[in-house]
Amino acid sequence: MARKLVPEQHEGKRHEILEAAHRCFLRHGLQGASVSMICKEAGISPGHLYHYFPSKEAIVEQMADEYLARLHGVFGRQRETGDAATVLLSEIWSMESWEDTAHCRILFELLAEAGRNERVRAILARNTDGVRVLLSQVLKAGQERGEVDPALDPEHTSAMLIAIVDAAPMLPLMVPGIRFDESRALITTMVRRFLRPEGQV
Structure with missing residues (x-):
């Protein structure tokens, strides 16, 4: 038996x-x-x-679903901060070195696979849609408080910001030796300045 x-x-x-x-x-x-x-x-x-x-494909699909849900879940846990930049950058600020971003590079493999595999593409889209909704809500709340540029479209802006954060782990691959702390600070400055209302210091 x-x-x-x-x-x-x-x-x-x-x-x-x-x-x-x-x-x-x-x-x-x-x-x-x-x-x-x-x-x-x-x-x-x-x-x-x-x-x-x-099958191997079933492993890829399950891994993609669980990995993205875990990665993007960080945003959900930070949503009560109310600060759009803090919510968006919470994943990066939870890390201490480029070595901590190594696990994120599986996303690049998943993105490449999404170009060939419709089911993986659907998983990516579903998880990203969930994060976009969360970030759009945070951006709208920031606009109501006068902290986020009212000219920015929350839905489109959230998609662009997700792309920036997801691409960050590529930096040490493209520019060997680039410092993690300085890179993280520059990304934070870039996002905060982008979201800031015109004329606000």
């Missing part, structure tokens, strides 16, 4: 496989990482893996 896993054990193993896949995807890319590589990283056989995920 096959041993049945309780739900907690099942989910725990799925999480271990997703973490192993995440490491493989960072090293080899979504296209380059094979099922055998993921199995080796997770310390399981292919047959064992397929007990939890029917």
Whole structure:
């Protein structure tokens, strides 16, 4: 008789496989990482893996959904601050070095995959839409308080700001040696100046 896993054990193993896949995807890319590589990283056989995920594509989709929900959840936890720049930059300010941004680079792999995979594209769009709604609300509240330029369209502006923050982890790849603290401060200054109403110091 096959041993049945309780739900907690099942989910725990799925999480271990997703973490192993995440490491493989960072090293080899979504296209380059094979099922055998993921199995080796997770310390399981292919047959064992397929007990939890029917395919590599299912792993990618689940990882994308959970990763983006976790990453963008930071914005949700900061929404009560009321300051649009603080909410937007909360993920960056929770980090201490470029090494802390390494896990964010999986987003670049997901973006590339979204160009080929409609289901991954839908996952990206769904998660981004959730963050855009949150940030739009924060921007509108800031406009009502006179803290955000009223000429800015909240929906469009939130999309542009998300793109800026999501691209930040690329900096050390494009400019080796660029300092993290200074880069973070410059991004913060750029966002605050962009949102500030005209004529406000």
